[in-house]
Amino acid sequence: MRRRIITGVTGLLILVPLLGLIPSTWTWNPRLFETLATTISMIVALTLLNHSIGYITGKAIAFRAGRLIRSMEILISLPLFLPVLLLSFGLYLTWIRLGLADQFVGVLLVLLLPTLPYTIRIYTNAFQALGEQMMEQMVLIEPSRIKRFVFLTGPMMRSAIQSVTLLVTVIALSQYALVTLIGGGVVQMIALEAFPLYSGNSLIAAKEATIWLLVLPFLIYFVQLMLLEAWVRLVRRLLDGRYDSARQ
Amino acid sequence: MWRGNAWPATLLIAGMVGYGLFISLSMTTWGDYKQLSADPVFLESVGISLYVAVSSTVLAVLIGAGLAGFFAKQTGWAAQILAVPLFLPHLGAAYLAILYLSDFPVIGPHEVNQFSIILTYLYKEIPFVFFYLLPVYRRLDHRYEELGLMLGLSRIKRFWHGKGVFLLFPVLEAAFIVFAFTLFAYEVPALLGVTYPKLIGVYTFDLYTQGDLSRQPEAFAISVLLTGILFLLLLLFTRMIRPLTERISKGRIE
Amino acid sequence: MIKQMTAIAATGLLLAGCASPAAPVQEKVLGSSYTSIVKDANATTVRMYMWGGDEGINAYIDEYVAPKLKKEHKITLKRVPIETADLIQKLRAEKKAGKETGVIDVVWINGDNFRNAKKDGLLYGEITKVLPNMKYVDPQAQGSDSGTPTDHLEAAWGKVQYTFHYDQASVKNPPQDLQELKSWVKENPGKFTYPEVTDFTGNAFVRHVMYGLESKETLKDPKADFKKTWAYLNELKPYLWKEGKTYPKTLAQLDQLYAKGSVAFTMGFNERRAEQEVKSGTFPKETRPLILKDGSIASTHFLSIPFNAPNPNGALVTINTLLSPDAQFKKFDGTYWGDGTSLDLTTVSQKEQQAFEEVPAAESTPKPAAFEGKVRAELDPAIFDMIRKDWPERVAR
Numbered sequence: 057m058r059r060r061i062i063t064g065v066t067g068l069l070i071l072v073p074l075l076g077l078i079p080s081t082w083t084w085n086p087r088l089f090e091t092l093a094t095t096i097s098m099i100v101a102l103t104l105l106n107h108s109i110g111y112i113t114g115k116a117i118a119f120r121a122g123r124l125i126r127s128m129e130i131l132i133s134l135p136l137f138l139p140v141l142l143l144s145f146g147l148y149l150t151w152i153r154l155g156l157a158d159q160f161v162g163v164l165l166v167l168l169l170p171t172l173p174y175t176i177r178i179y180t181n182a183f184q185a186l187g188e189q190m191m192e193q194m195v196l197i198e199p200s201r202i203k204r205f206v207f208l209t210g211p212m213m214r215s216a217i218q219s220v221t222l223l224v225t226v227i228a229l230s231q232y233a234l235v236t237l238i239g240g241g242v243v244q245m246i247a248l249e250a251f252p253l254y255s256g257n258s259l260i261a262a263k264e265a266t267i268w269l270l271v272l273p274f275l276i277y278f279v280q281l282m283l284l285e286a287w288v289r290l291v292r293r294l295l296d297g298r299y300d301s302a303r304q
Numbered sequence: 305m306w307r308g309n310a311w312p313a314t315l316l317i318a319g320m321v322g323y324g325l326f327i328s329l330s331m332t333t334w335g336d337y338k339q340l341s342a343d344p345v346f347l348e349s350v351g352i353s354l355y356v357a358v359s360s361t362v363l364a365v366l367i368g369a370g371l372a373g374f375f376a377k378q379t380g381w382a383a384q385i386l387a388v389p390l391f392l393p394h395l396g397a398a399y400l401a402i403l404y405l406s407d408f409p410v411i412g413p414h415e416v417n418q419f420s421i422i423l424t425y426l427y428k429e430i431p432f433v434f435f436y437l438l439p440v441y442r443r444l445d446h447r448y449e450e451l452g453l454m455l456g457l458s459r460i461k462r463f464w465h466g467k468g469v470f471l472l473f474p475v476l477e478a479a480f481i482v483f484a485f486t487l488f489a490y491e492v493p494a495l496l497g498v499t500y501p502k503l504i505g506v507y508t509f510d511l512y513t514q515g516d517l518s519r520q521p522e523a524f525a526i527s528v529l530l531t532g533i534l535f536l537l538l539l540l541f542t543r544m545i546r547p548l549t550e551r552i553s554k555g556r557i558e
Numbered sequence: 559m560i561k562q563m564t565a566i567a568a569t570g571l572l573l574a575g576c577a578s579p580a581a582p583v584q585e586k587v588l589g590s591s592y593t594s595i596v597k598d599a600n601a602t603t604v605r606m607y608m609w610g611g612d613e614g615i616n617a618y619i620d621e622y623v624a625p626k627l628k629k630e631h632k633i634t635l636k637r638v639p640i641e642t643a644d645l646i647q648k649l650r651a652e653k654k655a656g657k658e659t660g661v662i663d664v665v666w667i668n669g670d671n672f673r674n675a676k677k678d679g680l681l682y683g684e685i686t687k688v689l690p691n692m693k694y695v696d697p698q699a700q701g702s703d704s705g706t707p708t709d710h711l712e713a714a715w716g717k718v719q720y721t722f723h724y725d726q727a728s729v730k731n732p733p734q735d736l737q738e739l740k741s742w743v744k745e746n747p748g749k750f751t752y753p754e755v756t757d758f759t760g761n762a763f764v765r766h767v768m769y770g771l772e773s774k775e776t777l778k779d780p781k782a783d784f785k786k787t788w789a790y791l792n793e794l795k796p797y798l799w800k801e802g803k804t805y806p807k808t809l810a811q812l813d814q815l816y817a818k819g820s821v822a823f824t825m826g827f828n829e830r831r832a833e834q835e836v837k838s839g840t841f842p843k844e845t846r847p848l849i850l851k852d853g854s855i856a857s858t859h860f861l862s863i864p865f866n867a868p869n870p871n872g873a874l875v876t877i878n879t880l881l882s883p884d885a886q887f888k889k890f891d892g893t894y895w896g897d898g899t900s901l902d903l904t905t906v907s908q909k910e911q912q913a914f915e916e917v918p919a920a921e922s923t924p925k926p927a928a929f930e931g932k933v934r935a936e937l938d939p940a941i942f943d944m945i946r947k948d949w950p951e952r953v954a955r
Contacts (some may be wrong), residue, residue, distance in 0.1 A: 062374060067385045070427070073400045074388070109316070115308025128310045130542060131318040136481050137534050138321065139488035141505060142527030145512050146327030147320060152655035169320055172313060181439070195306050222390065230393035233490045233509055240648060241607060241638035242661045247395060247491075252610055252639055254399055254495050255811050262399055269396040277391070345950060414804045498804040499754045500954040510756065513644045514946070520647075 077267055085264055087249050092268075095229070095245045098160065099276065102167050103224045106175040109168075110220060114179025119188055132176055135169045141233050144169075148237055158240035166238050167231065171224045178223070182216035207295060211288050221280050225273045246272075325531055328524040336525040345501070346526065353504040356418050357487040360425040365479045367426070368433025369471070376441035383438075386431045397424045398495045413496040420496045421503075425486050433478050440474045473545060480541065484534060504530070587870045588683050592690055592878075599871035601632040606876065608666035610639025611810040614834045618894035627879060633872055638662075642671045649680045649864050660866035663873040666715070668859040669758075670939035673706045675862070682863035684710035688874060691881035696902035699858045704936035712860035713877055714900035716889065719929055720762055720854045721829040723922060726844035728822045735851040736770040736790065743797045749822045751799035751806060751815070755949045759809040759826050762855060764945050765937050767791065770852030780940035788952040795953065805954070817841055823848075827857050830896030832922035837892070847924040853934040858900060883910045891917045 117129050144166060148157065156162030183191070186209075198204040210217075232247040241248070250265035340346050375382045389397070401424045405412045413420040449466030457465065493503035502510070504526070512523035587595060604627070610616055616637070624635040645662060652660050667675065675681050686692050686700070687710055699714040701707065708714075724732055728749075733739040743750045753760030764787065768777060771786040795802030799821050806812040809826055816824035817840045824832075835841035861880060863873045879885055883906045886899040903911050919925065 059374070059378075059380070062371075063380065063382045063385070066371070066382060070385055070388055070431075073404060073427075074392075076400065076403050109313050112308040113310045113313040115306075116310035117308075119307045120310075125310060128314045130538070131314050132310070134321050134535075134538075135317060137484040137538050138531050139505065139508075139527060139534075141488065141490050142508055142523070143321060143324035143328065143531060145524060145527060146324040146329075146331070149327055149651055149655055150323055152652055152657050157652075157657070158661045165316075165320070168316060172317060176313060191306075201306065226391065226393050230395045230491060232395065233494075236640065236644075240661055241640045241645075242605075244638075248639070250395060251491065251495075252810075254395075254402060255611075255808055259403070262402070266396045266399040269393050269399075270391060273391040273393070414800065416803050494807075499807070500804070500950055513647045514756070 074270075077263060077270065079263065079267060081260070083260070083264065085249075085261060088246065088265060088268060091244045091246045091249055094160075094243060095272070098164065098167070098243070098245060099225050099228050099272075101160075101164055102171065102228055103221050105164070105168065106171055106220060106224050107217065109172060110175035110179045113176045114181075115183050115191075117176070117180045118183035118186075119191065133173050136173045140169050141237075144234055144237060151238060157238060158242040160243055163235055163239045163243045163245075166234060167228055170231070170234075171227050174223050174227070175220045178216050178219050179213075182213045186212060207291050211284075211291055214284050214288070217284065218277065218280065222273060222277055225276050229269055229272060325528065328527045328531075331524040332521050332528060336521045337529065340522065340525055340529065343522075346507075346522075348501040349504050349507045352418065352501045353487055356421055356425075356493075356503060357483050360422050360429060360486045361479050361483040363422070364426055364429035364433050364482050365475060368430045368478070369437050369475055371430070372434050372437040372441045373467075376438065376444070379438075386434050389428050389431045390435070392428070394424070394428055394489070395491050397427050398492045400424070400427070401496055414498055416498055418493075418497065418503075421493055424492055424496065425482075429482050429486075433482065436478045437471070437474055440471060444470060472548075476541070476545060480538075488530070587874070588685065588688055590688075592688055592874075595688065595871045595874050596631065599631060599633060599869070599875040602869050602872040603634045603636060604663045604869055604872040604876050605636045605638055605661060606664040606666075607638045607640050607642075607645050607662050609641050610637070611808055612831075612895075614831075614895045615897075618889060622888050622894065623880065623885065626885065627876060630879065631875055633875060635876065642667050645864075646671055646674055646680065649675070649866075650678055652866060653678065653680060658866055659868050660864060661868060662864050663867045663869050664876050665862050665864060666859065667712060667862050668857065669704045669936065670942040672703045672708075672712060672860065672862070673939045676706065676709070676711060680865055681711045682865055682867055682870060682873075685863055685874060685877070686710040686713050689713060689878045689881065691878050694883060694886075694901045694905045695881060696900060698902075699900045703858065703860060704939050706939065708860070712862035713881060714858050715861045715880060716886075716897040716900050717856065717858050718828045718898050719849075719856055719924075719933065720766065720825065720827050721831070721924060722823055722825045722848040722850065723816070723832045723841070723845050724823045724848055725816075725819070725842040726846045727842060728819075732846070732848050733850075736767060739850070740790070740794060743794055746822070747797040748799050748801070749820075750794075750797075751802075751812065751821055752825065753809050753812050754805040754807060754954070755945050757806075757808050759812075760805065761942055761945050762827060762857075763825060764791070764949060765855060765941065766850065766852065768937070768941075769855070769934055770850070777937060777941075780938055780944050784948075788948070791949075791953045813841075827855075828895075828897055830890075830892065830898075830920075830923045833892045833896050833920045834894065836920065836922050841922075845922040847922055847928070849924055849928050849932055851932065853932050854929060855934050855936055857936060883907075887913055890914060892920065896923075 113132065117125060117132075147166065151157040151162050151166075154162075156165065191209075194204055194208045198208060229246060231245075232251040235243060235245050235247060239245070239248075246265070246268060250262070250269065253262045253265050371382070371386070392400075401420045402413055405420050405423070410417065411419040411423060444467055446466070449462055452462035452466050488505045489503075490505040490509055494506045494509075497503055497506060501507075508523050508526045511519045511526070587598075606619070608615075608619075616639075619635070619637050624637070627633040627635050642665060645665060649660070649662070686695075686708075692700075692713065695714050696717075699717050703712065726732075729742075733742045739750075752763040755761045755764055767790055768784060768787045771790055772782075772784060776782045776784065798805075799815065806815060809824075812821070812824050813835070815821045817835070819842070829847060832841055832845045832847070836843060836845050861877045863870060863877070867873050881901070883901065886901050887910065889895050889897045890899050899914065903914055906914075
């Protein structure tokens with residue numbers, strides 16, 4: 057009974073505010089729409105980078121030992137505790153010299169700072185939960201790295217993959233100052249249009265922007281969910297007892 | 305080689321952080337730091353940022369951990385509900401605050417007590433802490449607590465030996481992450497904060513982008529200073545807590 | 559492992575190389591004739607960086623100027639909502655790092671931003687010498703920008719007078735000068751405020767207070783101690799909105815408060831700014847203008863081109879178009895912006911001159927007679943900076 061009450065109260069506090077986002081009229085803000093292309097490509101690129109780097113790094117931290125790995129772990133966690141925006145003042149000057157300022161790639165690299173540490177942590181936990189022995193077994197069963205990922209390790213990390221994508225998406229969408237500083241108004245992500253709207257006259261325009269901010273992560277999450285399910289189904293069908301030594 | 309490779313990540317991250325720090329440092333002089341330590345505007349900004357960060361962290365961790373402990377065994381709807389704020393970027397949460405709290409006197413935006421900022425952070429960080437600690441709570445072995453019961457330990461001792469020792473490190477980790485985040489954030493305080501004093505993230509960013517070059521060294525100095533302090537805290541944290549947890553998990557070495 | 563490291567290093571270099579576009583040779587475009595400039599600008603993209611906090615101004619650019627440029631010169635105009643102060647910082651960093659080709663083509667600029675830009679060599683050059691439409695521009699407006707000679711580096715875009723607007727429904731007897739304003743605020747606590755001084759309009763409010771209270775000598779000296787001004791503002795403080803504990807961060811926020819009815823006054827550098835808002839119902843129907851006896855600062859704002867503009871030809875054509883009588887007229891009438899023109903109306907055709915004069919003034923726009931004897935020149939831009947430094951400590955705390 058107590059559980060129900062607490063669940064209920066939590067539900068109210070969390071979900072009721074979201075009701076305010078339901079639009080009464082729907083207007084298509086063309087400027088918001090323009091930023092969608094850049095935003096989505098940035099998120100896709102960032103997510104892919106995060107997954108690839110996070111996967112191999114998480115594995116290393118989980119399965120290797122030694123002082124070097126421990127120090128690397130700390131170095132990697134640094135951006136979680138340091139003021140990334142403030143450090144980017146210095147980075148900005150370097151980026152200009154490298155020609156990365158006002159560029160998609162420049163912003164992409166900088167967005168790695170607030171996202172990678174979380175990603176690596178999630179993958180580390182996932183590999184630790186998997187266990188070194190299970191990992192060794194997998195290596196024995198399927199030596200080819202790609203095949204191993206597609207059939208074995210990948211599907212077992214489904215929830216980690218989900219969490220990583222979600223976190224990367226949400227963090228990237230919220231970055232206004234960082235994107236404006238490094239992107240210089242050329243790399244137009246949705247925050248660039250949304251942020252000024254929040255301190256402007258039109259509450260309706262602001263509401264619209266927020267709806268997008270909420271819809272994008274949900275959309276990406278569910279698309280990925282379906283892709284992952286399809287993946288698992290495909291793998292199951294393909295495997296279908298291939299590794300079953302008892303099969304004739 | 306199937307054990308993965310931590311080098312790319314380390315080089316990228318340490319490289320960018322280090323370089324950013326290095327350049328920021330090179331744009332300042334010793335005099336800037338001395339000036340900062342005497343600057344009342346800077347100090348008040350730090351003060352209020354600490355106030356917001358500490359309150360948000362303490363509340364978020366207490367409530368988040370409490371909820372995690374409560375729902376550890378059987379989550380039911382709670383996990384789905386608590387997951388929703390995770391999907392909303394902080395910027396969107398700030399909008400919700402503007403939308404609902406604008407007309408209220410004490411908890412509205414632009415109040416010196418910064419309650420609207422703290423509430424916005426709570427909306428986002430409680431689910432974060434919840435999901436961060438949930439696996440930890442799930443992995444708890446309740447036999448330790450039962451042992452404590454059988455041995456007749458006091459409630460506090462039971463809690464500590466049964467759960468506390470295992471929770472300590474993850475809880476402190478989560479707290480540190482939330483603390484650092486709320487301390488330095490820009491977007492939320494920029495939208496909901498007061499004219500004076502500004503939270504340190506907003507204050508420093510404004511200093512950096514303001515028309516006259518003369519105040520930029522201040523902005524760089526603040527970045528270096530804050531980075532340095534938190535880095536030290538991080539080192540202290542790992543140096544002190546790690547051996548503690550090892551001792552806990554391995555048992556007292558007689 | 560070494561293989562992977564090399565791969566990563568190579569990718570890094572590749573990215574760095576790919577990232578900077580092939581920098582076009584920055585020819586001194588200013589030597590060519592305007593016709594060849596137009597030819598080179600054909601079918602190019604121009605990026606214009608300007609304050610995006612006013613929907614009317616945004617609409618003017620997006621709905622009138624951009625299509626006009628597209629039609630006449632096949633130019634694609636991209637408006638970027640980044641403020642002048644922020645982009646000065648960007649240009650400075652780029653200049654320091656030696657970035658020859660930037661991303662900004664046209665900037666909206668004036669006052670201390672212009673002075674800083676001029677001082678640091680951030681502007682392209684003597685652009686007004688090449689623009690044919692400069693013949694229409696009023697040389698009085700063009701010559702100097704708040705005391706800094708423009709030296710052909712920027713082109714006057716519009717002229718405005720600072721005006722207060724109030725809701726007649728709640729303010730029966732509007733105050734006529736600063737002292738009456740003070741009494742009104744004391745009698746009606748929480749109904750007045752001004753933006754904080756990092757905002758251009760808020761900073762200007764403080765300058766108006768200075769004009770009203772300080773002597774001429776003090777005003778000439780940016781290093782003087784503006785005691786009377788700070789005293790006045792501090793007297794106002796406890797009776798302001800939120801008891802002066804916080805101020806709207808931007809003019810847009812003040813407008814929001816005024817629209818909601820939380821405060822009874824708003825203000826700004828454009829005597830016609832309320833017209834559109836009243837028409838669309840955002841502002842209260844009975845909005846009326848107010849010019850304080852202590853004066854109203856006349857401000858000219860300008861357009862310019864940064865030193866490293868990637869498309870200087872396109873930028874020049876854009877500015878020239880914005881100076882044309884057609885574009886100035888559309889900017890002046892109530893459809894979008896209502897910004898005063900920078901043109902000398904005696905130089906345009908009879909028909910065009912008539913069109914300007916026939917634009918009806920709404921109830922919320924002051925009659926020209928209201929400004930008689932009250933027009934004040936801009937103060938030294940060093941004062942803007944001083945206000946930004948001192949106000950937080952002397953008033954806001």
